[in-house]
Amino acid sequence: MTNDEALQLFRQTGALLEGHFILRSGLHSRQFFQCALALQQMPIVERFGAALAERLRGLGATTVISPAMGGLVIGQEVARQLGLRFIFVEKEEGKLVLRRGFKIASGEQLLVIEDVVTKGGRVQEAIQIVRAHDGIVAGVAMVVDRSGGGVNLGVPTYSLIKLDVETFAPDQLPPDLAAIPATKPGSR
Numbered sequence: 001m002t003n004d005e006a007l008q009l010f011r012q013t014g015a016l017l018e019g020h021f022i023l024r025s026g027l028h029s030r031q032f033f034q035c036a037l038a039l040q041q042m043p044i045v046e047r048f049g050a051a052l053a054e055r056l057r058g059l060g061a062t063t064v065i066s067p068a069m070g071g072l073v074i075g076q077e078v079a080r081q082l083g084l085r086f087i088f089v090e091k092e093e094g095k096l097v098l099r100r101g102f103k104i105a106s107g108e109q110l111l112v113i114e115d116v117v118t119k120g121g122r123v124q125e126a127i128q129i130v131r132a133h134d135g136i137v138a139g140v141a142m143v144v145d146r147s148g149g150g151v152n153l154g155v156p157t158y159s160l161i162k163l164d165v166e167t168f169a170p171d172q173l174p175p176d177l178a179a180i181p182a183t184k185p186g187s188r
Contacts, residue, residue, distance in 0.1 A: 001051035006143070006160040009047070013038040020180035025119045027167035028177060032185050033144045035115035039073045048160060049077030052113070052141045055158040056082065059138040061111040063087060063104070065130060067096055067122040074143055075113035084111075089126050096125040104133035112137060116144040117159075118167065120151040127153065 010016040015037035021029050039045050052074070061084060066075025068090040079086035087102040104110065112126045127137050139156040148164025151157075168177065 001047065001160055003161055003163075006048070006051070007163075009044055010038050010144075010161070013041060013044065017185065020177050020182045022170075022182050022184040023118055023167065025121065025167075026170065027118065028170060028173055028182060029146075029165055029167050030177060031165050033116050033146070033161075034185055035070060035074075035143060038143075039115070045073060045077050046081075048074060048143055049081045051160055052078050052143070052158065053081035056111055056139055056141055059109070059111065059156065061109040061138040063108060063110045063135075064113050065089065065104075065110050065126055066113045067126050070115040070122075071113050074115055078111070078113050078141065089129055096122065096129060098129050098133070104130060104135040106134035108135045109138045110135050112140045114140070114142045116146060117142045117151055118146040118165075120147070120153055123151075123153060127155070 010033060015034045017032040017034055018030060021032040023029055063085045064075050064079035066072055066088045068088045072088055076086045089096040089098050110130050112123055114123050117123055123140055130137050137155045140153050141158040144161045145159035146163060146165040149162055
């Protein structure tokens with residue numbers, strides 16, 4: 001699957017929004033990828049999952065781990081396509097933690113799968129959790145890399161859509177963006 005093919009699926013499903021958005025990172029943007037709108041369609045989930053699985057197949061992982069909520073659907077599909085175990089981390093008191101009896105064995109090879117990455121904060125948290133349990137991060141993959149490849153996670157990293165989406169600090173908005181009310185679509 002090419003970058004353009006994946007982007008077209010986002011457009012077809014209405015999952016690529018245009019306007020003034022506040023991202024999870026606190027940065028502002030003219031574009032927002034509402035992955036849930038694309039990932040509600042199981043044929044699209046299968047296509048995205050197959051495309052990511054193909055890129056990750058040779059990394060030797062035995063488990064997929066995803067940050068909840070965004071990474072759950074695509075993480076589980078990548079695990080299904082690869083025939084691997086799937087676990088997730090979730091927020092507790094504002095930070096991601098491993099719960100629900102999930103375990104990571106010492107030396108276990110994991111793939112971290114997320115839906116969208118801008119600065120990589122949640123992926124970094126997941127990587128730290130894997131390493132804190134003496135697991136090994138074999139690679140990271142996401143549907144959308146909004147950094148255009150600029151986020152360095154220190155491990156092999158793959159994406160279906162790689163765009164350098166312009167982002168702005170709240171106090172450095174260009175006039176056209178400042179004139180539009182900001183929304184925070186996130187998980188609404």
